[in-house]
Ligand SMILES: NC(=O)C1=CN([C@@H]2O[C@H](COP(=O)(O)OP(=O)(O)OC[C@H]3O[C@@H](n4cnc5c(N)ncnc54)[C@H](O)[C@@H]3O)[C@@H](O)[C@H]2O)C=CC1
């Protein structure tokens with residue numbers, strides 16, 4: 001093992017996504033089978049004991065790539081030297097909580113974490129926000145980190161992307177590996193828009209192959225957009241292993257690149273492409289190479305897609321305005 005270990009900070013390490021995520025990071029799935037990692041686990045004081053228990057289990061796996069584990073309840077220490085930060089810990093919505101309350105509670109988490117990243121992370125820091133509302137939490141963290149290039153703050157829509165591929169494969173009988181160029185646009189919420197108009201199945205246009213507008217409008221889009229709620233209903237707990245898997249996919253693709261002829265979906269600060277207001281953290285089709293991403297340009301957006309992208313972006317604008325009013329950005 002000759003490479004310098006990469007420092008990976010994971011917040012919410014004692015939570016259910018954390019438990020599904022840490023073992024895969026330590027076994028090399030996040031960055032590659034030849035990249036040693038040092039884990040920095042960040043929790044709140046009440047989560048420290050459980051995080052220590054998870055660290056004991058990580059030790060017990062004797063992962064050859066795991067070069068160390070440290071556990072913190074202070075973000076300034078947790079993000080020190082971080083090259084990759086996975087912001088998973090968040091305040092869940094509880095009964096009677098309004099959306100404003102949720103944004104405000106999460107502001108109390110993501111603002112100080114953004115500031116700690118600004119002050120202490122490595123120069124090449126890459127941030128993925130998983131904790132909900134992921135896009136707006138990413139915006140809050142990014143606004144608190146003015147010295148870090150804004151494009152390093154991303155939000156997770158890869159779970160939605162993977163869910164959409166799986167639903168499309170089930171409908172068409174195709175293998176998931178034959179499906180390319182699917183896009184999630186907008187917010188990681190029920191307004192998101194999974195777009196198959198540019199997707200390809202074994203090289204053929206997916207929308208033309210499916211040729212079923214009713215399925216698209218009444219089944220595919222709502223199934224993907226409301227899958228999180230369906231999992232909660234079925235499992236009695238929110239998606240954890242699939243969310244952890246998507247976080248691994250997001251960072252792995254960001255660092256190692258998209259395959260030729262394909263793209264992925266990431267929540268990223270808009271540069272104004274496709275009419276999405278600049279600065280909003282919205283999901284786009286992106287290609288990645290050498291640790292950088294670029295929005296896929298020049299796609300025709302039909303009327304059906306335009307209305308759905310606009311609706312999801314309008315929700316993001318509302319969330320941005322709400323956190324602005326709360327003084328969080
Ligand atoms: N973007 C996406 O696609 C998805 C996002 N999520 C979101 O991910 C988040 C985490 O989910 P779970 O692991 O299931 O929740 P969980 O409740 O099991 O774990 C959250 C953990 O975060 C910790 N935590 C809370 N505040 C913290 C802080 N300030 N610093 C460090 N740690 C903190 C808690 O102590 C807890 O251990 C939730 O917000 C959930 O809604 C879940 C699935 C998919």
Ligand SMILES: O=C([O-])CC(=O)C(=O)O
Pocket residue numbers: 132159227228229231238239
């Ligand atoms: O809805 C939730 O709380 C979990 C989530 O984000 C998802 O599964 O997409």
